[in-house]
Amino acid sequence: MSKPETMMIDEVKYVRADSVAKEVVSFTGEDTLASRMIGKKVLVRSRNEGINSGIVVLADETGVELKDVRRIWYYKPKDKNLAWYEGVAMSGLSSASKVSGTVLRKVIIEDYSMTEVTDSAFNSIMECQNVKS
Numbered sequence: 001m002s003k004p005e006t007m008m009i010d011e012v013k014y015v016r017a018d019s020v021a022k023e024v025v026s027f028t029g030e031d032t033l034a035s036r037m038i039g040k041k042v043l044v045r046s047r048n049e050g051i052n053s054g055i056v057v058l059a060d061e062t063g064v065e066l067k068d069v070r071r072i073w074y075y076k077p078k079d080k081n082l083a084w085y086e087g088v089a090m091s092g093l094s095s096a097s098k099v100s101g102t103v104l105r106k107v108i109i110e111d112y113s114m115t116e117v118t119d120s121a122f123n124s125i126m127e128c129q130n131v132k133s
Contacts, residue, residue, distance in 0.1 A: 034059035037114050041122040043072075043089055046112040051075070051085075053117065053125045054106065063109035070125055071100040073132045078124060089117045092124025098132045099125065 037056045044052045044064055050073070054066030076094040077087025093099070117125070 032060060034061065034064065034114070037064075037116070041117050041119070042066075042114045043085070043117055044108060044112050044114050045085070046108050046110050048110055049106075049108045049112075052106060052108070053122065056114070057105070059114070063107060064112055064114065065105065065107045067105050068126070069103050069106040070128070072097065072125065073100065074098040078121075086115065088125075089115045089121055091118075092121040093128050095130070097128060098130045099128045101131055102126065 037059055039056060041055055042053065044054070044066065046052075050071060052066060052069050052071050054069035056064060057067050058065040072088070072093070075084065075088050075097045077084060077091050078094050079087055079091035080094070081087075082090055088097075
């Protein structure tokens with residue numbers, strides 16, 4: 001005996017879950033290096049936009065969209081023993097750094113690189129009080 005594909009309950013027609021084809025759709029249709037960073041806290045370096053920090057919403061070969069974004073105008077890592085850019089990704093910003101105010105979203109459409117940052121580094125960037133005027 002075959003299983004029914006639908007059933008009525010309180011005059012509502014329901015479809016059996018195992019009778020529906022399931023399809024997973026991603027943004028680009030395939031896993032890419034850039035798309036693996038979606039949801040991560042990052043520093044993004046690009047030619048025209050400089051250095052920005054935020055959380056990756058979308059990313060592919062054409063650009064990257066970030067949320068909760070701050071542009072970093074001048075930076076030194078909190079840990080002076082680390083290289084500047086990578087040091088910021090690992091330890092956060094020193095008090096000598098300067099950042100923009102936070103914007104909700106930013107799309108960077110050009111060649112870019114992303115570096116994942118630690119939670120404490122991201123918090124340091126978001127909490128920085130030295131806003132460039």
